[in-house]
Amino acid sequence: MITNPFHYGKPVTDPDHFFGRRREIEQIVTRLQNVACESSSIVGERRIGKTSLLQRFLSPAALERHGFTSEYVFVYLSFEGFSHITPTRFWQWVLEELEPKTENTQLREQIALIRQADMVDLFEVRRLFDQFTRKGLRIVFLFDEFEYVIRNKNFDADFYGGLRHLATNYNLALVTSSSRELIYYCHSAEIAGSPFFNIFANITLKPFTQEEACLLIKEYLEGTPVSFSREDVAWLLHIAGCHPYFLQIAGFFMFDAYTREEYAGPEKVDRRRKYVEERFEENAIPNFVYYWGHSENGEKITLAALALQSKRYPDRTITADDLKRLYTQVESALSPLIKRSLVVEHDAGYHLFSPVFQEWIIGELTDVSVESEMTLEQWLEDYQRKLVERVYERTREVISRVNPKYWEVVGRWLSNSKNREQVAELFAWLFRTK
Ligand SMILES: Nc1ncnc2c1ncn2[C@@H]1O[C@H](COP(=O)(O)OP(=O)(O)O)[C@@H](O)[C@H]1O
Numbered sequence: 001m002i003t004n005p006f007h008y009g010k011p012v013t014d015p016d017h018f019f020g021r022r023r024e025i026e027q028i029v030t031r032l033q034n035v036a037c038e039s040s041s042i043v044g045e046r047r048i049g050k051t052s053l054l055q056r057f058l059s060p061a062a063l064e065r066h067g068f069t070s071e072y073v074f075v076y077l078s079f080e081g082f083s084h085i086t087p088t089r090f091w092q093w094v095l096e097e098l099e100p101k102t103e104n105t106q107l108r109e110q111i112a113l114i115r116q117a118d119m120v121d122l123f124e125v126r127r128l129f130d131q132f133t134r135k136g137l138r139i140v141f142l143f144d145e146f147e148y149v150i151r152n153k154n155f156d157a158d159f160y161g162g163l164r165h166l167a168t169n170y171n172l173a174l175v176t177s178s179s180r181e182l183i184y185y186c187h188s189a190e191i192a193g194s195p196f197f198n199i200f201a202n203i204t205l206k207p208f209t210q211e212e213a214c215l216l217i218k219e220y221l222e223g224t225p226v227s228f229s230r231e232d233v234a235w236l237l238h239i240a241g242c243h244p245y246f247l248q249i250a251g252f253f254m255f256d257a258y259t260r261e262e263y264a265g266p267e268k269v270d271r272r273r274k275y276v277e278e279r280f281e282e283n284a285i286p287n288f289v290y291y292w293g294h295s296e297n298g299e300k301i302t303l304a305a306l307a308l309q310s311k312r313y314p315d316r317t318i319t320a321d322d323l324k325r326l327y328t329q330v331e332s333a334l335s336p337l338i339k340r341s342l343v344v345e346h347d348a349g350y351h352l353f354s355p356v357f358q359e360w361i362i363g364e365l366t367d368v369s370v371e372s373e374m375t376l377e378q379w380l381e382d383y384q385r386k387l388v389e390r391v392y393e394r395t396r397e398v399i400s401r402v403n404p405k406y407w408e409v410v411g412r413w414l415s416n417s418k419n420r421e422q423v424a425e426l427f428a429w430l431f432r433t434k
């Protein structure tokens with residue numbers, strides 16, 4: 001039985017399987033090792049490799065290689081699914097994880113005392129970190145899926161103020177992971193404005209480069225009896241788009257195909273690719289559903305515009321101007337989509353990270369078999385009413401202050417849905433300042 005070197009589904013915990021991310025790790029390590037022991041926030045869409053990266057800091061061999069001495073204590077917690085915890089529960093949990101990692105008996109006893117109380121006293125927590133700092137110890141909390149905490153309304157500005165106080169005054173650093181930048185998830189302007197977020201350097205995880213993706217495949221295949229043809233490697237990169245997770249799925253099934261008689265060999269390339277593509281789709285689609293479901297409307301429109309335009313003109317570079325002609329507000333959506341690794345920038349143009357994702361979007365958008373809660377007629381009526389109300393409101397706001405000789409001209413200007421909001425805003429500004 002030949003062991004498949006590609007893995008997907010679980011984060012990478014085996015250091016031999018971890019690939020790349022050298023620059024990101026260096027940045028995190030440098031910040032942790034400087035005098036101030038500084039925090040980092042790893043940002044990247046689901047499956048880009050955040051947990052795998054955090055797990056590096058739990059590997060004794062990797063830590064030694066990065067020059068971490070025994071004064072560093074790394075504590076990993078994943079908040080995934082914990083949407084409603086309270087600050088007390090948060091501290092109890094954090095301390096519960098810290099306790100077994102603390103070698104000093106006196107500190108361990110102190111932790112046990114604090115965490116067993118009904119309410120965690122922040123003053124006691126502060127004293128605890130003071131003790132750690134005096135003993136020359138540095139605590140690093142690896143908080144995976146930290147957006148679950150940021151979104152949680154039980155955590156108010158005082159909580160973040162307290163956490164910032166600990167991180168800035170003691171040897172305590174946070175390395176968090178979240179799908180989008182932490183500030184995106186704040187449930188109030190007060191929290192979004194909190195200086196807590198200034199303690200972090202944002203590190204965005206991107207897909208691998210073409211060279212890295214090729215190297216990953218090459219390194220994984222070393223020591224196995226399999227080697228992919230150059231064309232198959234190029235094809236894998238094309239369908240998986242250098243994205244670590246999708247690359248692993250595609251690599252896994254390509255490896256599988258190479259070890260089966262019915263798919264191996266140069267003459268079976270089409271059958272092989274069909275096999276890989278079908279398995280790839282099966283595994284990738286639940287993630288596409290998630291990415292799409294977690295996209296705002298502007299992002300969905302941009303994804304759809306890009307998918308349709310790329311399908312129509314497969315050999316053209318789709319530029320920002322092409323997309324802007326289809327959707328005026330495309331620019332504000334492109335940047336988050338690139339950060340989420342769903343859209344890739346290349347040669348001054350854009351494409352979706354995978355053609356399989358492109359086809360899925362088009363299929364999803366035009367799937368008429370889905371049952372609707374209302375009939376199309378009801379929906380249209382409702383839509384038209386809302387549209388008329390909106391146009392009417394905007395027109396009224398502006399025209400009420402315009403010379404009647406120009407009602408017709410300005411009315412026409414406002415009738416263009418592409419710039420109605422901007423024109424209304426411009427007049428509103430004029431009337432405010434006039
Ligand atoms: N550095 C890496 N080297 C090799 N494979 C990776 C790496 N990062 C991610 N992967 C692949 O992507 C998958 C998802 O990674 P994971 O760390 O769970 O992502 P996230 O936490 O961002 O959702 C892993 O199962 C693995 O197949």
Ligand SMILES: [Mg+2]
Binds near residue numbers: 050
């Ligand atoms: Mg994860």
